[in-house]
Amino acid sequence: MGLAANIETKLREAQYRAATTAKVGWFTSFYVMGRHIVGPLTSPGEVPKATPTEAPSMGDMRASFFKLFDDEWADVEAKRYRMPREFRTRPDPVAAVRKARNYLDEARAVARRSKTKGGGTEVRETAPDGLPAYYRQNFHFQSDGWLSEESASVYDTQVEVLFTGSADAMRRRALPAISEEVRRLVRERGSEKDIHFADVACGTGRLLSDVADNFPELTVSAVDLSGPYLEKARANNAHAKNASFIEAAAEKLPFEDGSVDILTTVYLFHELPPKVRREVAAEVARVLRPGGLYVHVDSAQYGDTCMDALLEGFPKAFHEPFYDSYAREDLPSLFGESGLEPDGQRIGFLTKASSFRKPN
Numbered sequence: 001m002g003l004a005a006n007i008e009t010k011l012r013e014a015q016y017r018a019a020t021t022a023k024v025g026w027f028t029s030f031y032v033m034g035r036h037i038v039g040p041l042t043s044p045g046e047v048p049k050a051t052p053t054e055a056p057s058m059g060d061m062r063a064s065f066f067k068l069f070d071d072e073w074a075d076v077e078a079k080r081y082r083m084p085r086e087f088r089t090r091p092d093p094v095a096a097v098r099k100a101r102n103y104l105d106e107a108r109a110v111a112r113r114s115k116t117k118g119g120g121t122e123v124r125e126t127a128p129d130g131l132p133a134y135y136r137q138n139f140h141f142q143s144d145g146w147l148s149e150e151s152a153s154v155y156d157t158q159v160e161v162l163f164t165g166s167a168d169a170m171r172r173r174a175l176p177a178i179s180e181e182v183r184r185l186v187r188e189r190g191s192e193k194d195i196h197f198a199d200v201a202c203g204t205g206r207l208l209s210d211v212a213d214n215f216p217e218l219t220v221s222a223v224d225l226s227g228p229y230l231e232k233a234r235a236n237n238a239h240a241k242n243a244s245f246i247e248a249a250a251e252k253l254p255f256e257d258g259s260v261d262i263l264t265t266v267y268l269f270h271e272l273p274p275k276v277r278r279e280v281a282a283e284v285a286r287v288l289r290p291g292g293l294y295v296h297v298d299s300a301q302y303g304d305t306c307m308d309a310l311l312e313g314f315p316k317a318f319h320e321p322f323y324d325s326y327a328r329e330d331l332p333s334l335f336g337e338s339g340l341e342p343d344g345q346r347i348g349f350l351t352k353a354s355s356f357r358k359p360n
């Protein structure tokens with residue numbers, strides 16, 4: 001590498017490190033405030049139950065956390081994907097403060113619900129009847145479950161606070177596999193537009209935003225059961241030039257057999273009962289074209305990292321009725337039942353991106 005290129009790389013790394021440090025610092029401060037608002041997870045006088053597994057040391061957790069950013073920088077440096085859009089655009093301090101205030105207000109509502117019997121299913125009283133029962137819950141004790149604009153507006157901040165600024169970087173563990181596949185298909189077909197990419201349970205469209213930043217011409221279908229979350233995804237993804245936003249269930253995808261080249265789900269499966277996971281796996285396999293790629297992104301599972309004790313504690317602190325069974329699910333066998341074959345994986349802090357391929 002020549003001197004000029006070397007200096008440019010060092011400057012880009014400095015930009016990446018400064019931006020991630022600022023982001024982690026910002027969300028860590030709200031993590032601390034949020035913990036203060038929610039208070040202890042046990043009632044006064046109650047002795048907290050020990051987790052069966054020994055807690056990881058702070059040093060091990062910190063090493064795993066920072067490795068996520070080291071791995072991401074290595075991917076950016078190797079041009080597997082672009083410097084993330086969030087670190088290239090000028091921050092909007094007014095919006096950041098507004099979102100943080102909304103987060104703190106919502107933390108109070110979450111704290112109340114977490115200490116109220118039935119707080120995890122409060123939304124059942126107002127949710128439309130047509131939605132599946134497992135879906136009509138206040139996952140994470142959040143107000144309105146998935147079913148309001150307010151919930152969609154505060155969700156991204158809640159997730160970033162929970163993971164102290166690492167959530168987007170964890171989702172992006174899916175990007176190297178997606179980029180490699182898109183580039184290969186472009187070489188075969190000549191254009192991005194001829195590639196059908198679907199993000200199922202897209203939420204507010206965070207992964208989509210990074211995919212479209214790298215490949216703005218892709219034909220994109222963003223699917224979610226929540227109208228308000230889809231609207232947020234649409235607003236966040238104006239740079240995706242050929243995108244459709246479709247309100248539909250993952251277990252009944254609105255696509256023809258064999259019509260999708262690349263399909264992703266991010267943080268969906270741990271929110272599904274085991275039976276529904278199998279239905280969705282079968283739908284993924286049905287809609288993928290032979291040879292197509294599925295990138296499954298979700299929580300790390302038992303045995304993946306040194307942080308099993310965190311996985312044990314998580315569903316107790318938050319309303320996550322299906323999380324524990326998800327953390328024990330054998331993914332190659334779950335997707336193998338539908339004919340998909342493992343095709344590599346990347347772990348980043350508390351998230352695992354696992355690729356599966358539909359055989360030709």
Ligand SMILES: C[S@@+](CC[C@H](N)C(=O)[O-])C[C@H]1O[C@@H](n2cnc3c(N)ncnc32)[C@H](O)[C@@H]1O
Nearest residue numbers: 146201202203224225226229248249250266267
């Ligand atoms: C934990 S959020 C993840 C959202 C997004 N993928 C992300 O990375 O933040 C779960 C999302 O899955 C959606 N969802 C849950 N069950 C669904 C289903 N059966 N079909 C479609 N979407 C579903 C919810 O509406 C919500 O937007």
